[in-house]
Amino acid sequence: MKLLKTFMMGLLMAGAPAAALAQAGPVPAPAVAAATPAPTVEAAKTPLSPTAAPTPGATSASPDAREVAKPATAPAYPKIAPSQDVGMPIPGGFEIQPQVTSIGTDAKWFHNVVLMPIITIISLFVLLLLVWVVFRYRAAANPVPSKTSHNTLIEIVWTLAPVLILLVIAVPSIQLLARQYAPPKADLTVKVIGNQWYWTYQYPDNGDFELVSNMLKEGVRKPEDGPRLLAVDERMVVPVGAVVKLIVTSNDVIHSFAVPAFWTKMDAVPGRLNETWFKADRPGVYYGQCSELCGARHGFMPIAVDVVSRPQFAAWVASKGGTMPGAKPADNPDATKPTSPAVAGPAAPTKPEMATPAPAIPATGAAPAVTSQAATANQGSQP
Numbered sequence: 001m002k003l004l005k006t007f008m009m010g011l012l013m014a015g016a017p018a019a020a021l022a023q024a025g026p027v028p029a030p031a032v033a034a035a036t037p038a039p040t041v042e043a044a045k046t047p048l049s050p051t052a053a054p055t056p057g058a059t060s061a062s063p064d065a066r067e068v069a070k071p072a073t074a075p076a077y078p079k080i081a082p083s084q085d086v087g088m089p090i091p092g093g094f095e096i097q098p099q100v101t102s103i104g105t106d107a108k109w110f111h112n113v114v115l116m117p118i119i120t121i122i123s124l125f126v127l128l129l130l131v132w133v134v135f136r137y138r139a140a141a142n143p144v145p146s147k148t149s150h151n152t153l154i155e156i157v158w159t160l161a162p163v164l165i166l167l168v169i170a171v172p173s174i175q176l177l178a179r180q181y182a183p184p185k186a187d188l189t190v191k192v193i194g195n196q197w198y199w200t201y202q203y204p205d206n207g208d209f210e211l212v213s214n215m216l217k218e219g220v221r222k223p224e225d226g227p228r229l230l231a232v233d234e235r236m237v238v239p240v241g242a243v244v245k246l247i248v249t250s251n252d253v254i255h256s257f258a259v260p261a262f263w264t265k266m267d268a269v270p271g272r273l274n275e276t277w278f279k280a281d282r283p284g285v286y287y288g289q290c291s292e293l294c295g296a297r298h299g300f301m302p303i304a305v306d307v308v309s310r311p312q313f314a315a316w317v318a319s320k321g322g323t324m325p326g327a328k329p330a331d332n333p334d335a336t337k338p339t340s341p342a343v344a345g346p347a348a349p350t351k352p353e354m355a356t357p358a359p360a361i362p363a364t365g366a367a368p369a370v371t372s373q374a375a376t377a378n379q380g381s382q383p
């Protein structure tokens, strides 16, 4: 009996940190999904009412948003309406969003199939032990306390068991991490710049044109634009199946570019270029948000990414005044092979970035001028 008691106490001590992890682990993921269902429901019910769902802090910029929302020319492809199935939070959702990249699929599997069962089993096991010890070994039932001080076998068990559990978690976890930081050869580069409080997207491989992406205010937003607080006037556009390299930076404070359906999140830090990548395997529109507290309107700088076919992407680039690398735009969207002299200039700096991001740094200095002008025009009352 003494041995059993010691064993149980030992398991309790070994399991306590794991139990704490188990409780802390799954919280962030549901929080992301749970934070936004309300706007989605509201958006579905009152999509066009300007008074029903006023956006906090949006009043000063509303007239400018109206101007921005009207495209000057016909769109290069039919507007992609948001889907409740993928790319956006859903009412009452608490799971990780459906993933449309291979890394996202693997990571979601790792979370759902490996991490969640392990932490659930550990939590329940520790809870069971606690309850059992509290009742079975309470002082009233044990007037003479045990004086067991150590037991070699149990000490080895409670040391080895957590180590083995951690190893089981660590191996696939580190593999996943390594894949995220070992991007394949990029087909397209998009420079993402965070600003207070909107995003700009530059396409250095396609003539270096720039988009300024502002949130659509209520009254301007249409249902096909997306949910409230997620719809934007200018979506980032990328081809389906293309490896998209994102170079992420900021003009003012730290932002974070995050699209849950891509398993992509990267800090946008002023004066620094961060690189990440994704390869979306499914066409559609995917929403994200700035994920670093960046100021008063942090909650109002959403992200929307259109994933389109390659011909549609080429048409869209042309509609923005950009150029496709190579002679056949639709067939060769591989931006890292500039065969056309017209693209050689802008594409050149991005080519060696895969190994050494340093050469692109001078571009940061050049970018803000363009961005600031566009931003000032759109933001109106912004200082």
Ligand SMILES: [Cu+2]
Binding pocket: 194, 195, 197, 254, 255, 256, 290, 291, 292, 293, 294, 298, 301
């Ligand atoms: Cu931000």
